[in-house]
Amino acid sequence: MATAEQAYKNDNPGSIADAAKPVIMVSHVNKRFGKNKVLNDFSIELHKGETLVVLGRSGAGKSVLIKLIIGLMEPDGGIVDVLGYDVPKLDHDGLDILRSRVGFLFQSNALYDSMTVRENLEFPMRRHMSDLSPEEVEQNVMEVLTNVGLPHTVDMLPSELSGGMQKRIALARTLILKPEIILYDEPTTGLDPITGKEISELIVEVQKKYNTSSIIISHDMRCVEITADRIAVLIDGKNYASGTFDELNKSTDSKVKAFFE
Amino acid sequence: MEIPTSLRNLFNEAGELAAFTANFFRELMRPKHEFREFIKQCYIIGYKSLPLIALTGFIMGLVLTMQLRPSLTSYGVEAELPVMVSLAVVREIGPVITALIFAGKIGSSMGAELGSMRVTEQIDAMDVSGTNPFKFLVVTRVAAATLMLPILVVLSDTISLYGTFIGVNIRGFTSRSLFMSQVFHSLEFSDALPATIKTFFFGFAVGIIGCFKGYYSKRGTEGVGRAANSAVVVASIAVFILDLLAVQITDVLGIN
Numbered sequence: 301m302a303t304a305e306q307a308y309k310n311d312n313p314g315s316i317a318d319a320a321k322p323v324i325m326v327s328h329v330n331k332r333f334g335k336n337k338v339l340n341d342f343s344i345e346l347h348k349g350e351t352l353v354v355l356g357r358s359g360a361g362k363s364v365l366i367k368l369i370i371g372l373m374e375p376d377g378g379i380v381d382v383l384g385y386d387v388p389k390l391d392h393d394g395l396d397i398l399r400s401r402v403g404f405l406f407q408s409n410a411l412y413d414s415m416t417v418r419e420n421l422e423f424p425m426r427r428h429m430s431d432l433s434p435e436e437v438e439q440n441v442m443e444v445l446t447n448v449g450l451p452h453t454v455d456m457l458p459s460e461l462s463g464g465m466q467k468r469i470a471l472a473r474t475l476i477l478k479p480e481i482i483l484y485d486e487p488t489t490g491l492d493p494i495t496g497k498e499i500s501e502l503i504v505e506v507q508k509k510y511n512t513s514s515i516i517i518s519h520d521m522r523c524v525e526i527t528a529d530r531i532a533v534l535i536d537g538k539n540y541a542s543g544t545f546d547e548l549n550k551s552t553d554s555k556v557k558a559f560f561e
Numbered sequence: 562m563e564i565p566t567s568l569r570n571l572f573n574e575a576g577e578l579a580a581f582t583a584n585f586f587r588e589l590m591r592p593k594h595e596f597r598e599f600i601k602q603c604y605i606i607g608y609k610s611l612p613l614i615a616l617t618g619f620i621m622g623l624v625l626t627m628q629l630r631p632s633l634t635s636y637g638v639e640a641e642l643p644v645m646v647s648l649a650v651v652r653e654i655g656p657v658i659t660a661l662i663f664a665g666k667i668g669s670s671m672g673a674e675l676g677s678m679r680v681t682e683q684i685d686a687m688d689v690s691g692t693n694p695f696k697f698l699v700v701t702r703v704a705a706a707t708l709m710l711p712i713l714v715v716l717s718d719t720i721s722l723y724g725t726f727i728g729v730n731i732r733g734f735t736s737r738s739l740f741m742s743q744v745f746h747s748l749e750f751s752d753a754l755p756a757t758i759k760t761f762f763f764g765f766a767v768g769i770i771g772c773f774k775g776y777y778s779k780r781g782t783e784g785v786g787r788a789a790n791s792a793v794v795v796a797s798i799a800v801f802i803l804d805l806l807a808v809q810i811t812d813v814l815g816i817n
Binding site for chain 2: 402
């Protein structure tokens with residue numbers, strides 16, 4: 301295990317000196333669970349300011365991919381480089397530093413149900429921004445809640461909110477540390493089409509406002525169409541095809557076409 | 562000879578529990594302690610368990626007195642009723658019954674809470690937000706359970722003696738001062754100390770087993786229910802095994 305600094309390959313830890321250098325580089329990654337090979341020589345790159353959607357069927361390994369990127373799982377082989385950090389080699393402290401710069405929106409929202417919305421939002425700040433005064437913490441909480449359109453929910457419990465509102469709060473919690481990269485795990489799953497569209501538009505809105513780079517895991521084509529700058533299609537553990545929405549929409553490959561029909 | 566699957570699973574789980582316990586002590590020693598969460602857990606585990614523990618303690622003293630009276634009367638030693646009951650409560654019944662009630666209330670709630678947090682990815686969310694979930698969730702709960710159970714047992718014993726006093730006076734009359742004099746004349750430091758020390762181990766066992774079952778709960782709501790249920794069963798068995806060991810140790814040390 302290496303610290304964040306040791307795991308960084310360049311002289312300037314965590315900074316992207318070269319604008320052309322991808323902020324995330326997943327290269328020839330393999331991951332298997334028992335006999336099931338979920339990722340098989342899988343590679344993708346994410347560039348600064350870009351939104352990349354990873355499209356794939358349920359159980360294809362999409363969620364595993366972003367858990368490898370954030371260090372919740374370790375690959376069996378290959379390179380996972382995020383903001384210059386060699387993720388599998390990071391120790392706990394190194395992962396903490398990385399995770400303060402990379403946000404993660406969970407499919408199930410993962411809001412702490414014993415805490416109010418305010419406490420949910422303060423929680424990551426207490427870890428990473430402990431030098432902030434109570435006034436600054438409050439200001440950040442209200443700012444991010446206003447950005448997701450729910451400032452009035454600050455003292456409510458997650459159980460008192462609808463699915464769409466919970467998703468917005470989860471996004472607010474992801475945004476509160478002002479991450480450079482956000483990873484979205486199926487952000488519209490379980491939502492009705494109208495709320496799903498609102499969440500997709502909100503993702504685009506915060507993307508512009510916070511100038512983040514994003515990877516979105518999804519099989520909701522409406523969400524993909526609204527959010528994607530580029531799409532990577534994950535089939536049989538490989539990056540089977542990639543391109544813009546329009547390019548892939550015109551694809552004649554039956555496996556790719558199946559997603560767009 | 563092939564080892565049966567159930568036996569292999571039992572050994573596997575025992576090994577995982579041992580590793581989990583080792584991790585607890587490692588994280589307990591590492592700085593950056595979660596004092597705020599620990600205090601919160603002491604409040605939840607200790608203060609909020611008080612009404613239940615008090616009620617069961619009172620009933621325990623009362624019922625034990627009423628059950629023992631006919632036997633003691635038949636031997637003509639009814640006057641020894643306060644002494645007999647207080648010794649039984651302080652040395653054995655109080656710690657064990659309170660620990661079992663504690664396992665039912667706290668062990669199951671730990672199993673269910675952590676299990677549901679695992680299923681809904683809240684533990685992963687804690688991890689990605691830069692918080693060590695083991696330290697935040699497990700260390701605080703186990704430490705609070707270890708510290709709170711002895712306090713609850715002392716309170717339960719005290720309330721139980723009050724129940725005994727009422728039980729003694731249901732048929733007959735013993736003044737409060739005579740009752741207290743009889744009880745405290747017969748009770749010695751060596752009765753209370755080992756009984757109190759073992760409750761730290763009972764509390765630790767309930768906490769570590771409850772957290773272990775919940776923390777590694779399998780995905781799905783069925784897994785949460787199973788985690789809560791097995792937390793209570795295993796913790797209750799652990800209380801009896803620890804009690805058996807405590808009796809043997811005090812016997813060997815000659816403080817029985």
